Amino acid sequence: MSRRLLEFHRSPNAVKVRVGLNFKGLDYETEEMMAAERAPMVEAAGWPMIPILIDGDVVMRDSAAILHYLEANYRDRPSLTPGTREDIRSAESLLMNLNPEILRIQWRITPEIGKPEDERDMERIKVGRRTLSDALMRLEARLTGQDWLVGDSMSMYDVILACNLLPAHPPESFVEESPIWRFFDEHFRLDEDRARVANWIGRVIAWDVPEGDRPEPR
Numbered sequence: 642m643s644r645r646l647l648e649f650h651r652s653p654n655a656v657k658v659r660v661g662l663n664f665k666g667l668d669y670e671t672e673e674m675m676a677a678e679r680a681p682m683v684e685a686a687g688w689p690m691i692p693i694l695i696d697g698d699v700v701m702r703d704s705a706a707i708l709h710y711l712e713a714n715y716r717d718r719p720s721l722t723p724g725t726r727e728d729i730r731s732a733e734s735l736l737m738n739l740n741p742e743i744l745r746i747q748w749r750i751t752p753e754i755g756k757p758e759d760e761r762d763m764e765r766i767k768v769g770r771r772t773l774s775d776a777l778m779r780l781e782a783r784l785t786g787q788d789w790l791v792g793d794s795m796s797m798y799d800v801i802l803a804c805n806l807l808p809a810h811p812p813e814s815f816v817e818e819s820p821i822w823r824f825f826d827e828h829f830r831l832d833e834d835r836a837r838v839a840n841w842i843g844r845v846i847a848w849d850v851p852e853g854d855r856p857e858p859r
């Protein structure tokens with residue numbers, strides 16, 4: 642059975658899906674899409690965005706929906722679903738609180754990324770970084786006594802939130818390959834201020850590597 646992931650390789654939403662597939666040990670091929678040519682995405686899934694997963698006859702779009710799809714349909718594989726209803730609720734409410742703030746900060750600084758360095762509004766960038774660091778204070782505290790958001794193993798909520806926070810702890814290969822990720826590396830890396838959050842992001846993206854280099858699922 643063929644499984645294909647249409648993606649922009651360095652998109653955090655694509656990372657979420659690769660982490661999910663890798664964690665579950667599901668084989669897949671990736672196809673890099675081009676921002677200037679959206680027809681293949683629209684043809685495959687009826688919208689012009691990645692990630693799109695084509696799993697045999699099933700087509701899924703939207704990273705969180707894809708993770709839910711994998712969880713609901715590959716239950717004999719290692720699980721990314723928290724073990725209790727309380728943990729699911731607690732993780733969902735954490736995401737509901739943090740995600741809008743992360744997105745707001747991202748949107749505020751996005752226009753600066755494309756500008757030549759000497760035209761960037763450095764004050765806006767600094768405020769963005771500080772606001773992000775402040776927004777992560779409680780998460781930093783939560784991760785003090787535990788490795789994962791809820792329970793004692795990685796869940797899809799770790800995958801979603803950690804990948805949304807990739808600008809705070811950018812993967813080295815992304816930084817080497819892309820000016821956008823160099824921007825985040827230079828201005829948004831929070832490894833010192835929010836060390837536990839940074840380490841936790843690292844634990845999640847440790848799954849975005851070739852088979853053989855991955856951790857053991859728990």
Ligand SMILES: N[C@@H](CCC(=O)N[C@@H](CS)C(=O)NCC(=O)O)C(=O)O
Pocket residue numbers: 649652653654655676689690691692702703704705
């Ligand atoms: N909610 C969607 C958002 C998908 C999304 O925003 N994808 C971006 C890449 S991260 C995209 O394809 N944007 C179109 C573009 O960059 O031109 C998801 O989680 O998958």
